[in-house]
Amino acid sequence: MSPDEILAELRARQASDLPTHGGRTLAYVYDSGLAQADEIARQAVGMYASTNGLDPTAFPSLLSMEADLVAFARSILHGGDEVVGTVTSGGTESILLAVQTARDAAGVDRPAMVVPSTIHAAFAKAAHYFGVELVTVPVGPGHRADVAAMTETIDRLGERVVLVAASTPSYAHGVIDPIEELAAVTRARGLRFHVDACIGGWILPWMPDAPPWDFAVPGVTSLSVDLHKYAYTPKGVSLLLHADAALRRPQFFAHADWPGYTMLNSTMQSTKSGGPLAAAWAVVQHIGADGYRDLVRRTIDGTNALADGVRGIEHLHLVEEPETSLVVIGTDDAVDVFTLSDLMLDSGWFVQPQMRFGDEPANLHLTMSAATAESVPDFLEALRAAVTEAAEAGPIRIDPMLAQAAAELDPDTLDDEAFDGLLALAGLAGDGGQVAVPERLGPVNALVDIAPPRVREALMIAFLDRLTR
Numbered sequence: 001m002s003p004d005e006i007l008a009e010l011r012a013r014q015a016s017d018l019p020t021h022g023g024r025t026l027a028y029v030y031d032s033g034l035a036q037a038d039e040i041a042r043q044a045v046g047m048y049a050s051t052n053g054l055d056p057t058a059f060p061s062l063l064s065m066e067a068d069l070v071a072f073a074r075s076i077l078h079g080g081d082e083v084v085g086t087v088t089s090g091g092t093e094s095i096l097l098a099v100q101t102a103r104d105a106a107g108v109d110r111p112a113m114v115v116p117s118t119i120h121a122a123f124a125k126a127a128h129y130f131g132v133e134l135v136t137v138p139v140g141p142g143h144r145a146d147v148a149a150m151t152e153t154i155d156r157l158g159e160r161v162v163l164v165a166a167s168t169p170s171y172a173h174g175v176i177d178p179i180e181e182l183a184a185v186t187r188a189r190g191l192r193f194h195v196d197a198c199i200g201g202w203i204l205p206w207m208p209d210a211p212p213w214d215f216a217v218p219g220v221t222s223l224s225v226d227l228h229k230y231a232y233t234p235k236g237v238s239l240l241l242h243a244d245a246a247l248r249r250p251q252f253f254a255h256a257d258w259p260g261y262t263m264l265n266s267t268m269q270s271t272k273s274g275g276p277l278a279a280a281w282a283v284v285q286h287i288g289a290d291g292y293r294d295l296v297r298r299t300i301d302g303t304n305a306l307a308d309g310v311r312g313i314e315h316l317h318l319v320e321e322p323e324t325s326l327v328v329i330g331t332d333d334a335v336d337v338f339t340l341s342d343l344m345l346d347s348g349w350f351v352q353p354q355m356r357f358g359d360e361p362a363n364l365h366l367t368m369s370a371a372t373a374e375s376v377p378d379f380l381e382a383l384r385a386a387v388t389e390a391a392e393a394g395p396i397r398i399d400p401m402l403a404q405a406a407a408e409l410d411p412d413t414l415d416d417e418a419f420d421g422l423l424a425l426a427g428l429a430g431d432g433g434q435v436a437v438p439e440r441l442g443p444v445n446a447l448v449d450i451a452p453p454r455v456r457e458a459l460m461i462a463f464l465d466r467l468t469r
């Protein structure tokens with residue numbers, strides 16, 4: 001293919017994706033609205049795409065850019081010179097490494113970590129990968145970590161506890177956990193305490209009324225902050241920071257006992273492109289602290305305007321008052337959240353449905369970014385129209401037999417054939433063992449929503465398996 005044909009083909013394929021810019025996609029992407037920052041990032045990715053972070057001595061420029069990013073983070077997160085950091089590929093990798101490091105530092109039998117029930121799913125993944133038991137403690141009022149209940153759990157598990165973690169804010173509710181109180185508990189017991197600031201860590205430093213949450217709090221031993229979120233850098237960059245080098249050491253991996261080069265890694269990846277790191281360095285230099293202050297002000301003003309608008313719409317409520325840039329919207333019985341998200345997509349806005357959890361019904365998650373802030377009035381107009389239409393459409397009706405089947409499935413005994421049957425019933429079956437993603441996801445979401453989490457997981461895995469055949 002010629003370069004022109006290839007670019008035309010890429011554009012054609014991209015047409016079916018959600019837009020990454022323009023502020024209408026309120027999950028997955030973060031748009032500063034700064035065209036120059038995007039352009040400099042693209043150039044930096046291109047310049048560094050073929051470099052390899054495998055060997056920092058071969059590409060010392062990567063090491064220097066990592067050091068600059070860590071120094072910038074230190075300056076905004078109240079970290080002293082003793083704070084050290086690593087650039088990783090994303091929030092999940094930062095969290096995986098924090099858990100692995102804590103596990104290896106402790107070296108105990110049956111390691112466990114104690115977290116609030118709102119902790120990000122990446123901790124469950126870390127538990128699964130590294131054989132650390134995830135002990136979740138139900139949150140207290142306001143969906144905030146319950147310090148007394150977590151303390152009780154920590155003391156009950158005793159020496160098995162290798163890590164305690166909390167979020168600033170939690171993804172699902174946008175709520176900041178009580179970091180000072182938790183840090184007092186972990187510090188008194190000599191435990192590691194990780195603050196998951198993946199989504200809030202580049203917002204909170206410029207929110208003057210934020211409670212203390214970062215390295216200003218004695219007892220915080222590690223912290224994750226994603227640059228590919230509110231630092232508005234291209235995807236593939238997060239920072240994992242440790243309060244000192246000794247806390248970080250078990251994160252590093254070396255292997256010399258084979259005939260090839262001595263493997264020496266600070267992250268899970270070995271060969272890795274320097275492109276995302278260079279782009280992050282470029283964007284952070286370009287926007288700078290004053291630029292971020294301005295972007296945060298616009299984002300928070302937009303969040304407040306959006307929350308105000310939601311308060312005035314019949315059938316809707318805020319699940320929690322927004323504390324940073326996340327808004328979570330609940331509906332009453334007249335409006336189905338899955339219909340609402342489909343209707344918003346029809347009018348060009350992507351909002352993310354969150355499935356029911358425990359006693360809590362499904363809701364909608366909105367991630368505000370600076371570019372969305374400008375179009376809040378348009379968003380609210382579309383939302384009002386969608387709510388009216390969803391209320392007229394009424395609740396999604398699920399075939400009672402299908403509902404019963406979904407609720408009673410035993411995920412451990414299901415075979416491929418049963419999954420194919422279920423996917424067909426759910427309207428997801430395509431040709432030849434493939435799956436087809438329907439135009440309207442509402443009915444599928446509504447069905448998945450009534451299944452218990454373990455069944456949901458099994459269904460989703462079967463779905464992905466067929467999607468990628």
Ligand SMILES: Cc1ncc(COP(=O)(O)O)c(C=O)c1O
Binds near residue numbers: 122167171196199
């Ligand atoms: C609080 C929190 N932690 C961790 C993550 C995981 O980050 P990533 O998707 O970059 O792996 C997210 C992503 O939204 C998050 O909001």
